[in-house]
Amino acid sequence: MNWAAGSGNVAFLPRPPVPSVVGRIAHGQPVAPGTPRRLVGKAVYLSAPPAPARTLIDIIKVTAARFPAVAAIDDGQRILTYGELLTEVSALGTRLSGRGVGWGDRVGVRVPSGSAELYVAILSVLAIGAAYVPVDVDDPEDRAELVWAEAGVCSVIGDQHRLTARPVPPRGVGPRHPRPSDDAWIIFTSGSTGTPKGVAVSHRSAAAFVDAEARLFLPARPLGPDDRVLAGLSVAFDASCEEMWLAWRHGACLVPAPRSLVKGGAEFGDWITEQGVSVVSTVPTLAGLWTNEQLSGVRLLILGGEACPPELANRLAATCPEVWNTYGPTETTVVACA
Known part of the structure; x- marks a missing residue:
């Protein structure tokens, strides 16, 4: 039967x-x-035991303890080791705390893409127990205002880490190491089918997602300090979280791409080769513009955000050692199936 x-x-x-x-x-x-x-x-559905609950800050602290002198971010202007990254995160977190921002607050992040400062800002918010609410610098002001108001943002980190207070006051609790149940981020949908909707994701869910991908991808030769992970997605898009934590979970280096290159198609492929990028998460439309030669150094390619044509999937699978086609709405913590 x-x-x-x-x-x-x-x-x-x-x-x-x-x-x-x-x-x-x-x-x-x-x-x-x-x-x-x-x-x-x-039917009886079997599943593995749940991973121990932890936070994203727990993850990066473990990595930094293992690889303090290894590059964590290389934005083309400067390289930050894991030790240096956490030092800068702590300094900005102290500034936020001085403004009364702390545990349980929501902090807007609107720092230019392609810069180490953007990722320092995100981590500093997480480190004091707050949730970050990203808005792309290229987004119109009315969207930014809508997002800040809907999320109840009390402060915004802008270019050069300029801090701007919002009408909503901080809770006044002070900085505190986040708990697994605390929100890590609130990311808003595009609003293409109506008003943008904010989706809050807890540290527990985010960390479980990061750990699940660590078990899933490249099991024979896991990611490590020799890998360089592309950061080419807007941080206002939830898949950017995949890029960040694929690097920081494993001691790899996050390589932010200049926004002008991300929109450049074939030139972007040349840049990936020149930068020695070995891990890419992107949309099929963009991956389809890159030649096999440009992808020759990529050992993990993750596709998502749109349907991947079979002929493109076959070409990419023949070029890169491991290719995944993923899907997941924002509400399911980045990826629901792969």
Whole structure:
């Protein structure tokens, strides 16, 4: 007998050729109407034990303790080791605390893309127990105002780490190491189908996502200090979290790309080669512009955000050692399936 699972129920089907039923189910196609089926019980779904709850700050502190002198960020202007990165994060966190910002607050981040300062800002917010609320510098002012107001942001970190107070006052609790249940970020949807909606993700969920990808990707030769991870996505897009933490979970170096290059297509591919980037998370449209030669040094390629044409998937899979096609709405902590 053949079987199919749906809504937790198991149904036995008559034995037709495998492609006609099981193949349809596997590809999300409906079984022909009228096909007889008999409910025989409930499906049992097995899962691994949950990972220990921790925070994103726990993750980067563990990495920094292992690799204090290893490059954590290289933005083309300067290189910060993990030790130096945490020093700068602490300094900016102290400035935020001096403004009364701390645990449980929400802090806007609007720092130019492609800079180490952007990532220092994000980590400084997390380090004091607050949640960061990113807005891209290229976004219109009315979107920024909507996001700040909807999220209840009390302060905004801008260019050169300029701090701007908002009408919402800080909670006044002071800095505190975040708990797993605390919000790590609030990222707003594009609003293409209506008003942008803010989605809060806890440290517990974010850290579990980071650890899950660590188990999933490159199991035979995991990421490490020799890897360089592209940061080419806007931090207002939740997939940017994947880029950051693929690097910082493993002691790899995050390599932010200048925004002008991200929009440049083929020139961007040359830059990836020149920078020795070995890990890329991007959309199929952009990956399709790059030649096999430009991708020759990439050992992990993650695609998402849109459908990947089969012919492109075949070409990329023949070029890069490991290619993943992922999907997940913002509400599911970046990726729901791969």
